Amino acid sequence: MEKTNSNQQGMSLIVQNTARSIKGLIFLFGIYLTVYGHIIPASGFSGGIVFACVFMLLTLAFGKDMVLGILGKTTAYLLNCFSALLFLLVASLGILFGSAFLDNFIEKIFPSSNYRIFSAGLIPIYNIVISLFIGAGLFMVFIIFAVRRVIEIDGRRLLISTEFFDVTQREKS
Amino acid sequence: MIETLIGMFIIFMIIGAIIALETTDLLSSVISVGAIGVAVSICFLLVGAPDIASTQLVVEVLTIIILIKATIRHDLVTIEGDREFFGLTITLVLLFVLFVFGIKAFSGLPQFGSPAISEFPRAASNRYLLSGFEETGSSNIISSIIFDYRGIDILAHIYVLFAGIWGALAIMRVHSRKKKRKDIDGKDQ
Structure with missing residues (x-):
């Protein structure tokens, strides 16, 4: 975070300091929504959206290079794909240990005490997987729109990705 | 009454689907798909699901707009003269038909304050509410419905x-x- 030269990228110092101090709290709120999804009125969807919003805030405040350093685009792709597969895998475990596909077998084998974090069987696991999926997917869409630029080269308007070469350096030189 | 109407709409949809598949004109095909969507929406209204009917209508309108933008290029000619009046009449008649079916559908819904569970105790939503907490162990009933049932x-x-x-x-x-x-x-x- 300190490596980015704050003179060129991102917003002003006030916005950057506010974002820096508030990002942990927002992330904690996302974790709370996800992990307590089977007790409070929330679920993995809202937790994932809050996770993505943290990274959107960081992108707006510090510029895209810092966020791509924390959570790269390839990492987001892999997280999205693997969490989608993981959902299918956890759902398929019901065939092995329970009676049917998407069967909540943990709750049937070990009936849980209610209103605890470790209760309700597979539902917290589904919440965590879905929060990873939604967060990574929303972040992917946002970072794609943040990274692409339309530049003019020899009269042709090209859509390029500023991840691979720096447009500002080209314009300066 | 409702069964005959739904049967008529199903025959209409099958004819529309065959036309959409077999015609050589892309625009006629797109419009046939739109007619099928409107018929599905009216069927949803008749069986008492107005929320799904409105969703279906919105999705259908969006699909038609995107498909027409994709199939027609830039050779779209604006129609002038008497045919504008003809199109307006057709639109108004179709809107009136949809309005009549909507009135009929809303008159069939249960009264405000008397949920469908009280009429049908064996409905699935009744089981979710009564035994969802014991069966899944999740105090958030929405979570137990969307991840378990x-x-x-x-x-x-x-x-x-x-x-x-x-x-x-x-x-x-x-x-x-x-x-x-x-x-x-x-x-x-």
Whole structure:
């Protein structure tokens, strides 16, 4: 975070300091929504959206290079794909240990005490997987729109990705 | 009464689907698909599901707009004269038909304050509310419904989102990234 030269990228110092101090709290709120999804009125969807919003805030405040350093685009792709597969895998475990596909077998084998974090069987696991999926997917869409630029080269308007070469350096030189 | 109407609409939809498949004109095909969508929406109204009917109508309108933008290029001719009046009449008649079916559908809904559970105690939602807490151990009934009772629904939602996100990324991608990069770098030097 300190490596980015704050003179060129991102917003002003006030916005950057506010974002820096508030990002942990927002992330904690996302974790709370996800992990307590089977007790409070929330679920993995809202937790994932809050996770993505943290990274959107960081992108707006510090510029895209810092966020791509924390959570790269390839990492987001892999997280999205693997969490989608993981959902299918956890759902398929019901065939092995329970009676049917998407069967909540943990709750049937070990009936849980209610209103605890470790209760309700597979539902917290589904919440965590879905929060990873939604967060990574929303972040992917946002970072794609943040990274692409339309530049003019020899009269042709090209859509390029500023991840691979720096447009500002080209314009300066 | 409702069964005959739904049967008539199903025959109408089958005819529309055959026309949409067999016609050689792309625009007629798109409009046949739109007619099928409106018929599905009216069927949803008749069986007492106005929320799904409105969703179906909105999705249908969006699909028609996107498909017409995709099939018709720039040779769209504006119609002038008497045919404008004809189109307006057809639109008003169709809106009136939809309005009549909507009135009929809303008169069939249960009164405000008397939920459908009280009329049908064996409905699935009654079981969710009564025994969802004991059966799944989740005090959030919505969570127990979407992840346990109707898990395949949420599985399909996840994969619809997955397909949507990756489809959007495939449209937004930079064509032949390596080639263009080499191209621009070459021009730099």
